[in-house]
């Protein structure tokens with residue numbers, strides 16, 4: 001297989017699975033990493049498949065070096081916290097490089113986003129395990145006023161609001177660009193393992209523990225969510241399937257665990 005992909009976020013949890021799967025499928029990969037040593041073992045095991053390009057995803061020069069000659073750019077970036085947001089600035093840098101006249105290729109983009117942003121906001125609201133205490137919002141997960149405050153105010157306000165907003169802004173940057181028609185916006189639901197989501201309910205944890213495979217389900221933002229979980233392995237499988245499958249180009253896809 002001669003095609004080459006570029007990968008952003010190879011040292012992350014989703015990106016790690018993508019890298020793993022890309023090596024298994026013998027896909028030539030150029031990974032943009034801030035610390036090349038972090039993927040040193042992969043490079044040692046796959047010297048003909050994997051190249052590390054050192055740099056930040058907000059650095060246009062590094063992105064340019066990364067991208068030349070690739071057919072697809074996969075983004076599995078993540079912000080470590082709400083004071084170091086990375087998605088919007090990375091999207092701006094990537095779009096700027098992809099739109100520049102001197103780039104000698106026009107790669108497709110597969111970009112990680114999240115459920116709960118833009119038109120997929122109402123889809124995430126359907127997650128409530130019990131809507132009985134608050135039929136209008138359903139985000140309390142059966143925990144009444146406490147759940148309502150936790151899921152509607154505390155978590156979005158302190159932990160995740162800016163992260164979600166950052167994801168939404170990044171989507172907007174891409175959608176307004178000439179790259180939009182060749183980009184898949186991937187919106188996974190809550191990722192396994194459950195222990196990384198300590199605020200979640202027992203029901204959500206139990207549902208997550210049922211799964212462990214790499215099967216995924218795709219949905220539009222208008223569809224009801226089929227479940228509340230997805231493994232990072234399943235997300236990686238979708239990303240790699242999109243390398244050959246262009247059916248989701250120009251679209252946003254909500255992603256859930258498959259059976």
Ligand SMILES: NC(=O)c1ccc[n+]([C@@H]2O[C@H](COP(=O)([O-])OP(=O)(O)OC[C@H]3O[C@@H](n4cnc5c(N)ncnc54)[C@H](OP(=O)(O)O)[C@@H]3O)[C@@H](O)[C@H]2O)c1
Nearest residue numbers: 009011012013014034056057077078086114188189190191
């Ligand atoms: N958890 C959920 O339920 C959920 C649901 C939907 C979507 N998501 C989103 O999915 C994405 C991936 O999740 P994850 O768990 O794989 O995240 P993660 O483990 O935190 O990985 C983040 C990756 O981004 C890289 N990165 C961050 N800033 C960078 C920069 N300036 N330049 C280059 N690389 C940079 C990190 O590199 P370093 O190793 O150098 O730090 C790391 O490889 C995140 O954006 C997350 O918000 C999560």
